[in-house]
Structure formats: structure tokens, C-alpha cells
Amino acid sequence: MMAEGAAHTALHHALRGPRPIRTRLVLTVAGFGALAVATCVLAPLVGSSSINLRRALDSSIPFAANVDAQILFIARLPRVLAGALVGAALASSGVVFQALLRNPLATPFTLGVSAGASLGAMLVIILGGTIAVGPWSPVPLASLAGAGLAAAIVYALANGPRRVMSTTVLLLAGVTLNAFFSALIVFVQYLADFASVYRATRWLMGDLDVGGFAPILAALPLVAVAALIFMRLPAALNLMGVDPDSASSRGVDVVRAQRWAFFSASLATSAAVALAGPIGFIGIVVPHLVRLLVGVDHRIVLPASALFGASFLVLCDLLARTLLAPVEIPVGVVTAIIGGPFFLWLLVRDA
Amino acid sequence: MRGLLGVVLALLIALGSGCRNAAPPTPAKAQRIVSLVPAVTEMLFAIGAGPQVIGVSSFDHFPPEVERLPKVGALIDPDTERILSLRPDLVVVYGSQTDTEARFKKAGIQTFNYRHDVTDAIRGTFDTITALGAATNHDAQARAVVEQMTTGLDRIRMRVAGLPRPRTMLVIGRQPGTLQGIYVAGGSGFLDEMLETAGGQNVFEDFKKEAAQPSSETLLRRAPDVLLELRSPQPAGDYPAGDLGVWNTLASIPAVRDHRVHVIVGDFVVVPGPRIAEGVEAIARTLHPDAFK
Amino acid sequence: MASSSSTYLVAHEVSYAYPRRGRSGTAHAVDGVSLAVPRGSFTGLLGPNGCGKTTLLKLMAGVLRPESGTVTLEGRVLADMPRRTAARHLAVVPQDTHPAFDYTSLEIVLMGRHPHLRPTQLEGPGDLAIAYESLEATGTLHLATRPFTSLSGGERQRVVIASALAQQPDILLLDEPTASLDLGYQLEVASLLRRLSRDRNVTMVMATHDLNLAASMCDALALLRGGRLLRHGPTSEVLTTGTVRELYDVEADVHFHQAAGHLTVTPVRRVG
Numbered sequence: 016m017m018a019e020g021a022a023h024t025a026l027h028h029a030l031r032g033p034r035p036i037r038t039r040l041v042l043t044v045a046g047f048g049a050l051a052v053a054t055c056v057l058a059p060l061v062g063s064s065s066i067n068l069r070r071a072l073d074s075s076i077p078f079a080a081n082v083d084a085q086i087l088f089i090a091r092l093p094r095v096l097a098g099a100l101v102g103a104a105l106a107s108s109g110v111v112f113q114a115l116l117r118n119p120l121a122t123p124f125t126l127g128v129s130a131g132a133s134l135g136a137m138l139v140i141i142l143g144g145t146i147a148v149g150p151w152s153p154v155p156l157a158s159l160a161g162a163g164l165a166a167a168i169v170y171a172l173a174n175g176p177r178r179v180m181s182t183t184v185l186l187l188a189g190v191t192l193n194a195f196f197s198a199l200i201v202f203v204q205y206l207a208d209f210a211s212v213y214r215a216t217r218w219l220m221g222d223l224d225v226g227g228f229a230p231i232l233a234a235l236p237l238v239a240v241a242a243l244i245f246m247r248l249p250a251a252l253n254l255m256g257v258d259p260d261s262a263s264s265r266g267v268d269v270v271r272a273q274r275w276a277f278f279s280a281s282l283a284t285s286a287a288v289a290l291a292g293p294i295g296f297i298g299i300v301v302p303h304l305v306r307l308l309v310g311v312d313h314r315i316v317l318p319a320s321a322l323f324g325a326s327f328l329v330l331c332d333l334l335a336r337t338l339l340a341p342v343e344i345p346v347g348v349v350t351a352i353i354g355g356p357f358f359l360w361l362l363v364r365d366a
Numbered sequence: 367m368r369g370l371l372g373v374v375l376a377l378l379i380a381l382g383s384g385c386r387n388a389a390p391p392t393p394a395k396a397q398r399i400v401s402l403v404p405a406v407t408e409m410l411f412a413i414g415a416g417p418q419v420i421g422v423s424s425f426d427h428f429p430p431e432v433e434r435l436p437k438v439g440a441l442i443d444p445d446t447e448r449i450l451s452l453r454p455d456l457v458v459v460y461g462s463q464t465d466t467e468a469r470f471k472k473a474g475i476q477t478f479n480y481r482h483d484v485t486d487a488i489r490g491t492f493d494t495i496t497a498l499g500a501a502t503n504h505d506a507q508a509r510a511v512v513e514q515m516t517t518g519l520d521r522i523r524m525r526v527a528g529l530p531r532p533r534t535m536l537v538i539g540r541q542p543g544t545l546q547g548i549y550v551a552g553g554s555g556f557l558d559e560m561l562e563t564a565g566g567q568n569v570f571e572d573f574k575k576e577a578a579q580p581s582s583e584t585l586l587r588r589a590p591d592v593l594l595e596l597r598s599p600q601p602a603g604d605y606p607a608g609d610l611g612v613w614n615t616l617a618s619i620p621a622v623r624d625h626r627v628h629v630i631v632g633d634f635v636v637v638p639g640p641r642i643a644e645g646v647e648a649i650a651r652t653l654h655p656d657a658f659k
Numbered sequence: 660m661a662s663s664s665s666t667y668l669v670a671h672e673v674s675y676a677y678p679r680r681g682r683s684g685t686a687h688a689v690d691g692v693s694l695a696v697p698r699g700s701f702t703g704l705l706g707p708n709g710c711g712k713t714t715l716l717k718l719m720a721g722v723l724r725p726e727s728g729t730v731t732l733e734g735r736v737l738a739d740m741p742r743r744t745a746a747r748h749l750a751v752v753p754q755d756t757h758p759a760f761d762y763t764s765l766e767i768v769l770m771g772r773h774p775h776l777r778p779t780q781l782e783g784p785g786d787l788a789i790a791y792e793s794l795e796a797t798g799t800l801h802l803a804t805r806p807f808t809s810l811s812g813g814e815r816q817r818v819v820i821a822s823a824l825a826q827q828p829d830i831l832l833l834d835e836p837t838a839s840l841d842l843g844y845q846l847e848v849a850s851l852l853r854r855l856s857r858d859r860n861v862t863m864v865m866a867t868h869d870l871n872l873a874a875s876m877c878d879a880l881a882l883l884r885g886g887r888l889l890r891h892g893p894t895s896e897v898l899t900t901g902t903v904r905e906l907y908d909v910e911a912d913v914h915f916h917q918a919a920g921h922l923t924v925t926p927v928r929r930v931g
Contacts, residue, residue, distance in 0.1 A: 033763075033765065033804060035782070035783075035784070035787060036781050036782055037781050037783075040781065062583050063581065063583055063584060063587075064583060064584075064587045078617070078618075079617040079618055079623060080618060080623075081618065082586055082587075082589065082618045084618075085586050085616065085617065085618040086583050086586050086587070089582065089586070089615060089616060090581065090582035090583035090585075090586055091583060094582075114759075114760075117759035118759065119759070119760065140541070145542070145543075145605075145606045147543060147606070152541075152542075152543035152544050153542065153543055154541055154543075154544070178678060205442065205443060208425055213539060213549065214539055214541060214547050214549075217547045217579065218541075218546075218547065222546055222547070224545075224546065224581050224582055225544075225546065226544055226545030226546055226582060226612070226615060227545070227615050230544070246779070247778065247779065250773060250776075250778070250779075253762075253766075253770060254770055254773060256758060256759045256760050256762070257756060257758045257759075257762060257767055257770060258753055258756050258757075258758070260717070260722050260751065260753055261751055261753055261756070261822075263721075263722045263742070264720050264721065264722055264746060264749060264750060264751035264832075265746045265750075265770065265771065265773045265774055265826065266741075266742040266743035266745075266746040266773055266774040267742070267773070268742060306760075306761075310763075310766075311760040311761050311762055311766075312762075312766060314781070336581060336583070341580075341584055343579065343580075343581050343584075
């Protein structure tokens with residue numbers, strides 16, 4: 016009898032309570048997905064100059080002579096796609112790092128991956144380097160190597176045999192690495208000649224104008240691998256986000272989940288930074304905005320952040336290249352101007 | 367007794383000449399010169415003050431003699447201690463190095479303030495050479511150098527006069543192997559003036575800055591007829607073979623379409639010094655090859 | 660040794676030392692403890708701070724793997740069981756829960772369904788019903804959509820217990836479930852646990868330092884000191900003036916309290 020009564024109450028509540036997760040997930044992915052698609056389709060149509068869309072799509076004009084087509088397909092489209100890829104990668108790895116560090120204020124750059132990437136890029140820009148591997152040109156390749164090195168160091172420091180990764184050690188290692196690599200970056204720039212310093216500074220501001228599809232295709236497999244791992248993490252992240260010990264007693268291999276989370280988020284961040292330089296604030300602003308809209312369940316927040324991150328960065332880049340046309344604002348500046356005050360507001364609100 | 371007399375006489379003469387001549391003894395003083403500015407180093411050697419140069423910047427490479435001289439830093443890292451240890455009587459500093467300059471003034475060392483002109487840059491170069499001539503007591507040679515440069519530039523102007531001026535883009539920086547991080551010469555500064563003198567028309571003439579960072583879209587819109595990449599020889603080997611091929615992505619640019627993408631390597635194209643005429647000639651030859659046959 | 664049907668969760672000579680960086684030869688938190696928990700019982704793990712009761716609880720829950728010895732569940736070695744399988748039988752209620760994110764009570768309770776779902780499966784209506792029912796059993800149904808962090812201490816503990824109930828476990832392991840609660844909430848949670856133990860036939864193992872709480876709820880007690888098991892048996896036999904003195908170096912009066920209906924311990928003075 017008690018069971019019947021309970022079932023009644025449960026049904027009653029089910030009708031009045033929050034929508035079941037399956038529905039919410041579908042609605043959220045559909046909604047943010049539509050936004051992402053719309054952004055990526057419309058953004059190439061807008062730019063610092065106006066193009067004749069009909070001319071651009073006119074296949075009777077030879078491509079090499081069709082300036083409108085060149086602008087649309089070579090100058091703008093790769094840029095939008097790079098923005099979508101980098102935005103999705105940074106936003107989703109932001110979510111994962113926040114879960115790993117059990118801190119909503121963590122960013123993809125907290126653990127030093129970006130500093131390592133920047134140092135790698137600096138060294139090649141300033142000392143010169145011609146090693147290229149496949150579609151990876153020297154600077155992105157060195158950036159990737161630097162990021163990998165930083166991640167490896169943090170991993171080695173925070174990992175112990177059969178031990179759960181201590182978030183304290185992770186944070187300390189990351190902060191230390193950030194400071195150390197940043198100091199090295201300044202030092203290397205100090206020794207360089209003016210032209211190299213210009214180029215280095217420019218790289219540090221972030222640049223989605225990657226000049227073609229090749230760099231995007233180079234970064235894509237890495238982000239795809241990270242995404243595949245991301246798909247298996249959310250339930251574990253939820254459980255660990257409540258209590259790591261309870262998570263363990265509910266069937267989560269916490270050590271393994273942490274390692275996979277660290278690896279995949281570092282991989283996505285490394286690829287994004289290698290492709291377009293360090294673009295800040297995506298990894299913190301997007302997850303927070305998404306949480307405000309859809310709640311904190313990682314099974315929804317993670318895919319939603321990836322999709323919204325794509326739209327967000329594409330829109331920021333749109334502003335960057337049109338606001339003061341023909342002068343271009345570096346996209347990292349736009350994300351900072353939007354993200355900085357937002358971040359401060361978050362801190363004040365949570366205090 | 368004799369020694370003491372000699373000292374007293376020397377003192378009297380020194381005091382005496384001091385009393386008689388109230389004018390600043392500047393021209394006679396500049397015997398030990400340290401230069402933090404590569405362009406000025408070149409100028410000093412050109413006007414015959416080379417033997418008086420005892421220290422140069424870390425980025426000095428011309429003329430070859432400077433390789434044997436002590437290096438004392440540059441714009442952001444001048445080694446004040448090292449400079450002082452060389453006991454100079456004239457130090458050439460950048461206009462923005464106000465702190466460094468103050469330090470030398472305090473030590474009683476004369477400074478020559480190099481101002482980098484953005485408007486009328488070539489004339490500015492002449493003025494600097496003339497001023498250096500006065501400061502180092504090589505006025506006559508300075509005048510000669512300026513005349514030589516003027517004549518050289520005029521000669522080039524005559525050759526290209528009346529010829530159609532191709533819309534040119536001067537690329538002064540680019541990340542090797544990619545189209546990222548492109549810097550071009552804007553509508554002011556010595557590079558722009560060199561281009562104009564060489565008979566070219568800067569497609570970024572409306573950018574009233576020395577340098578600009580255009581996006582791919584802007585490059586496609588500006589559609590220059592000639593693309594000129596200027597590179598300094600250091601660091602060497604930065605650009606792999608076939609590197610210019612990256613421009614083929616922007617195939618609709620006339621310069622790319624018509625195979626008018628060129629590279630000029632050399633310090634003389636990026637240093638606003640006495641070799642400007644050489645630089646202008648190199649650019650002019652590239653823009654108007656027929657005029658120089 | 661009783662038959663396997665009555666001894667349900669058994670620790671055989673388990674030992675564990677927390678790994679310390681760069682230091683070797685640390686004392687064991689749990690040293691050679693053997694403990695058999697019969698089905699349907701309510702066992703208390705008692706002892707002073709640092710006696711190893713929390714560590715023993717984690718070992719018996721499978722959260723920690725013993726260095727030596729084994730923990731078995733119905734005769735099967737816990738460490739060899741897949742985590743999900745073990746989680747369908749064992750649930751843990753930690754002392755404090757501080758979520759890093761703003762989950763609602765319902766979301767937290769639903770997480771208890773995790774061991775019953777396939778890796779990427781989402782909860783369905785059945786799981787939702789179990790969650791609501793668990794909330795109701797702990798009297799927290801009205802808090803379902805409230806953020807967990809906005810609840811009082813007592814409410815939080817009850818939601819966490821509901822979350823453990825949603826796992827539909829056979830055994831519930833609780834680590835100091837009332838330690839951070841006010842007196843009123845302590846009694847509330849205590850009576851809730853007693854009721855759940857009786858009505859749902861859930862075996863309970865509770866680590867606590869509160870002697871009176873243990874006396875009011877547990878039918879068996881295991882006394883620990885310095886990582887070693889001192890005594891284990893029915894409460895009435897184990898909880899005596901002598902054992903209290905042994906465990907806490909305290910002279911105490913232990914007697915059956917008519918009104919409370921269970922043994923009570925009143926400390927008098929320190930000795931030794």
C-alpha cells in the first residue's frame with residue numbers, strides 16, 4: 016500500500032516537476048545546434064567589405080578570377096569554421112576542467128597548457144624553425160609540442176600510483192607552470208629582434224584568420240578524439256562533482272575518469288591554441304552562460320557548451336572584423352572585453 | 367721642477383682657452399661614439415666617423431667592421447654599465463629612451479637623440495646625417511653623403527618618371543609557411559616613401575600608419591598588382607624553400623595571378639640609413655624591370 | 660563462523676595505510692581487522708578520532724582497496740567485482756557533501772540510479788519514480804527542485820540518504836551521519852535510519868564517535884582503537900563501563916535509560 020501511495024506521489028510530481036532529462040537534452044542540443052548552424056551559415060556573409068553573393072556563387076566565373084567567391088570561400092569561410100572548432104573545443108574543455116578541478120572558476124588555461132603552447136610558438140617565431148609535419152606548419156607544431164609538454168609535467172606531478180588526483184596538486188602545478196612558462200616567454204621576447212617580437216605578440220593575441228582549410232583539417236582529428244572521450248565523461252563528472260567518494264561507491268572509477276578528463280581536455284585545448292593562438296574567456300564565459308540557461312547537469316552542459324562555444328566565438332570574430340573595419344581587432348581582445356566584466360560579475364555574485 | 371712646470375703650463379693653457387672660448391666644444395669631443403641605433407651606425411661610417419665608433423647595438427651588422435666592435439644592447443635592453451665602461455663621449459640613443467638618456471647626461475656624457483620620422487622620413491634621414499656630421503666634425507663628408515643620396519634618388523625618379531605606377535603591397539612580415547601574421551607597410555614612413563620614389567603606388571596608402579595587419583579579406587579586396595616581400599638577412603634560413611607558394615591560396619590577387627610576387631632580401635631595404643638609395647633601386651628594378659635594362 | 664547467508668559483508672584481516680609522498684613506514688590506519696556484518700543488522704563502528712573507523716568503512720564499501728586481506732560480499736571478493744555490480748548492493752552516505760556545482764536535490768538523488776544504468780543511458784520514468792519515492796521516504800520530497808546548497812544541514816543529510824536509497828542497496832554504509840547536525844536533526848536522522856533499517860530490511864554499518872547515538876540505533880558494535888579491533892558483539896554486551904574506559908580513558912556510567920529505551924553513556928571523569 017505504501018508503494019502504491021509512493022507511486023501516486025511520484026507520478027503527481029512527475030507531471031509537475033522538471034522535464035525528464037531525455038527531453039531536456041534533445042531540446043537543448045536542437046536549440047544550440049540550430050544556433051550554431053545559423054551562425055556558421057550567416058557569418059561568412061558578413062565582413063569588412065560587402066560581397067555580391069550571387070557573383071560569389073556563380074560557378075560560371077572561374078574561381079581564380081572571382082574576387083567575391085575568393086573572399087567568401089578563402090577569406091571568410093575557413094575563418095568561421097576555425098572559430099567554430101576553436102570555440103567548441105575551448106568551451107567544452109572548460110567544462111571538463113571545471114569538473115576535474117571541482118571549481119566553476121577554472122579555465123582551460125588554468126593548468127598551464129596554454130602557456131606551454133605559447134612558449135613553443137614563441138621559440139619558433141623568434142629562433143626560427145622550419146620543421147613541419149604533414150599539414151602542421153612550424154609554429155602550430157611547436158605550439159602543440161609545448162602544450163603537450165606542459166600537460167605531461169602537470170600530469171606527472173599530480174598523479175600517483177592508485178591515487179586519486181589531488182585537485183590541490185593539479186592547481187598548484189598548473190599555476191606554477193603558468194608562471195614559469197610566462198616568465199620564459201617574456202625572457203625570449205626580450206632577447207629577440209623587433210620583427211620577431213611583433214610577430215610573437217601578434218600570435219599571442221589569437222588569430223582565426225588561419226589562411227585556408229589545411230590548418231583546420233590538421234587540428235580536427237585531435238579535437239574529434241577529445242570529443243569522443245568527452246561523450247563518455249558527463250555522468251562520471253556529475254557524480255564526482257557531488258562527492259568523489261560517493262562516486263566511487265556508485266560505480267565510477269574515479270582515478271580513470273580523472274585521467275581521461277585531463278587528457279581529453281588538454282588535447283582539445285592544445286589543438287585549439289595551436290590552431291589559433293590563445294583566445295581567452297571562451298572556456299569560462301560559455302560554460303557559465305550555459306549553466307545559467309540549462310542547469311548544471313554535465314550531460315547537458317557539455318554538448319550545449321560545445322555548440323554555444325562555436326556560435327559565441329564566431330560571433331566575437333564577426334565583431335572583431337567588422338566593428339572598426341578596415342582595422343581588425345584581435346579576437347582575443349573582443350572575448351576579453353566581453354568576458355572580463357562577465358567574469359568579474361561572476362566573482363562578485365558568488366562572493 | 368721641469369715636470370711641475372709642464373703641469374702648471376698645461377693647466378694655465380686649459381684654463382686660458384676655457385676663458386677665451388665660450389662656445390660649446392662639441393665638435394671636438396665626439397671621438398668615442400657608442401651607437402644604439404643601427405641606422406645611425408651606418409650613417410656614422412658613411413660620413414667617415416667610423417674610426418670614432420667604439421660600440422654598437424646588438425642588431426648592428428653593417429658595415430662588416432661593426433662585427434668586431436663590442437655590442438651594448440638596443441632599444442629595450444641598453445647595457446648602460448657596458449656603455450659607461452667604454453668611456454664614450456657621445457652616445458646615440460632612441461628618442462623614446464628618455465631614462466637611459468638622462469643617465470648618460472648625469473654622467474656628463476653627450477647624447478645624440480635619434481628621432482624616427484613618420485612623415486617626410488627620407489628628408490628626416492638627410493637631416494640626421496647632417497646633424498651627425500656637425501656632432502662629429504665631419505660636416506663636409508655628411509654633405510657629400512646627402513648629395514650622393516639625393517642624386518641617386520633623383521636618378522631613379524627620372525628613370526621611372528612617366529611610367530605607370532603599379533599598385534604594390536609591401537609585405538614586411540609574415541609567419542613562414544603560412545599567410546598568418548602579415549604586416550604591410552602603411553601610407554606613412556620611410557618604406558612608403560621608398561616605394562613611392564621607386565615608382566610604385568602603395569595599396570595601403572590610406573592607412574596613415576607605418577605598418578598595418580590586414581586580414582585575408584582585406585588583401586583580396588585591395589588586390590595589388592605587385593606583391594613585394596622585404597626580408598632582412600637575419601635570422602637566416604627562416605623561410606623554407608617554396609615558401610612563397612602560400613600566396614597561391616589567394617589566387618584572385620592580380621599579383622599572384624600574374625606571377626608578380628617578389629622577395630627582396632637585405633638590410634638596406636629595412637634600415638632607414640645611407641643605403642636607402644640602394645633599397646629604392648632594388649624596389650624600382652623589381653617594379654619596372656624594363657626601365658633598368 | 661556463521662553460514663554465508665547470515666554473514667553478509669565480511670572483512671577478513673584487512674589492513675590499509677594511506678600512501679604518503681616520500682615517507683615510508685607509516686602506521687596502518689587499519690591493521691588486521693576482521694569483521695563480519697550479518698544481514699539485516701545495524702552495526703556501529705565506534706572509537707576515538709583516528710581509530711580507523713572511517714577507513715574501515717571505506718574498505719568495506721570498496722572505496723579503498725585493502726593492502727592485505729579481503730572484503731567479501733556474500734562470499735564474493737569485493738575488489739574483484741565490477742564497480743557497478745558492487746554499487747547495486749552497497750551504498751555510501753558520506754559525512755559531509757559539498758557539491759562543486761549547484762545541483763538540485765532531485766538531480767543528486769537521481770545520481771543514485773547510476774549503477775543501474777548502462778554507461779551512456781539516461782534515467783527513465785522508472786528511475787524518476789524510484790527517486791521520488793526515496794525523497795518521500797526521507798521526508799524531503801518537497802525539496803526536490805530546490806538547490807542542494809540552499810538546504811539546511813539536516814535536510815541535506817536526508818537528501819543524501821535518499822540518494823543512497825535510490826541505489827536500492829542491500830547495505831548502507833554511513834560515515835558519521837549526524838556529526839555536523841543539531842540535536843533536533845540528529846534525532847530526526849537517527850529515527851529515519853532506524854525506520855529504514857526495519858522497514859526496508861537494509862543492512863546498516865555506521866561509523867560514529869557518538870556513543871549514545873550508537874547505543875540508540877545499533878544492535879551490534881565494533882570497537883576500534885589504533886586501527887585494531889578491540890571488541891565486537893551485541894551492543895548490550897559490548898558497551899560497558901570497562902570498554903568505555905579501554906577505548907576513551909574515561910570513567911563513564913553506562914545504564915539502560917527507561918524513557919529513551921536504550922543504553923546511555925554518561926561520562927564522569929578522565930582517567931589514565
